[in-house]
Amino acid sequence: MKLLITGATGLIGTALYKKLRNQHQLTVLTRNANKAYQKLGHDIEVITQLSELNDLNPFDAVINLAGEPIADKRWSNDQKRRIEQSRWQITEQLAHLFEASDQPPGVLISGSAIGYYGRQGREPVTEDSHKVHDEFTHRLCAHWEALAIQAESDKTRVCLLRTGIVLAQDGGALQRMALPFKFGLGGPIGDGKQMMSWIHLDDMVDLILYLLNNEECKGPYNATAPNPVSNEEFSRTLARVLNRPCLLRVPAVVMRALLGEMADMILTGQAVLPERIQQHGFEFRHSTVRDALQQCCKA
Template identity: 75%
Template sequence: MRALITGGTGLIGTALIKKLRNQYRITVLTRDSVKAYKKLGHDIDTLNDLSSLSSLDSFDAVINLAGEPIADKRWTDKQKERIEQSRWQITEQLAQLCQASEEPPEVLISGSAIGYYGRQGEEPVTEAEPRVHDEFTHRLCAHWEQLALTAESEKTRVCLLRTGLVMAPSGGALARMSLPFKLGMGGPIGHGKQMMSWIHLDDIVDLIIFLLNNEKCSGPYNATAPHPVSNEEFSKTLGKVLHRPVFLRVPAFVMKGLLGEMADMLLTGQAVLPQRAQEAGFQFRHAQLREALQHCF
């Protein structure tokens, strides 16, 4: 079987390819084939531009993980557009190629994020909940998902992966978040009551493979562990795992001054539950935050 993966050199893509390479012949969409081969190995194929394809007839599965990092730069109007287009353009191209295929892929798994729900209170939210807050992250993810769903047909099912904060042993958000804690300067952000929905890297990779292999799965899936926590609890747990004191608090106005509108992602939150994944029979390896962090460190 053959799989096309976008974002294959990213945190999730790299870990996913390690587990899929025995099951699929993998093609990675990348602007730098040399870098991709160096990172992923020479048993993969590379593709530099989707425009070189007229269809996706040769692929059994497509996994779309590409996108400009959302939290790396301040959200200027220009950066917002870059974040949007890095997701929307590739997704639209993939959907059009699916539509142009006589024998399209059996499944398209397309990235999204829990930002789809926008800011929420402490009340849990699931895929069945229509409750959303209309702001940049919601509009970004909603259009992203709409584009992916245009690939859906009798031959192609589409799964949408609404991903939370990914906990990984190296790289990703945890590496950046843990640095001040390691220096003894970590602590809650703002009032600390905002909810954080997270998932261990092992579990998001397992969930993607689960969705690949289960023909009955389609539609949105929250890629989050079943036990979200408040920012204060997250901070205290991270401090305990790292054996560091947690006595500082970062005021909200400092975050807003440093990050502008992007600070809202950290000062507000969502308690997102993986209801559909669990109902489908998916089992989490790392369901509790402390164990997940201990595994990472």
């Protein structure tokens, strides 16, 4: 297959690219061609803007993972706009290119996040859950998904990736979460009762490949492992895996002072279940957080 990938230099995109590169012909959209060559190798086809394409007729599939990291900086109004536009503009451009194609790609797999649901407490959440909390992450993801759905037609199916916290050996959220534990300063955040919905990077890549190769798959999919845990359980499990104490608790007031509105994303949560992908028959390699953390931290 000939594939177009956006966001290929990110955590998920890099792992996905390495899995696909020997079997498919890949084109990468990136703002920084030199960074792409350094990360992915020099034997790749790179475009730096979608305006280089008149349509998507040459491609069999598009995987859209581009977006400014959501948790790297405090959410000022300017940063919120950057987060939004980095997702919305590319997705809207892709939808227009699908519309301009006589023979559009057969599938668009487009990023989203479990932030779509907003804060949900401890009640399990599936793709069929209609109750959402109207806050920044929901509005961000809802519009992102609506733009992607515009590419859907009788020739193109659209799959939406509502992704949880991605656990990986190198980089990503786990690297930041593990740091205080390595110094013996780790512990739960706030009351620790907020639910964390996570997925191992291996399963994330496998799930995207599953959606790519199974034509019956379309619509939203929760890209989360089947066993979400509380922040307290996650913290204690991470401490055991690293053989470090889990004694200190970070008060909610401190998180809000440091991070502002973004702290709510950490202090609240969702117990998101991957109901639809499991109904299709997908099996997770890392279904428990202990197994996932052990694999990520084994080095």
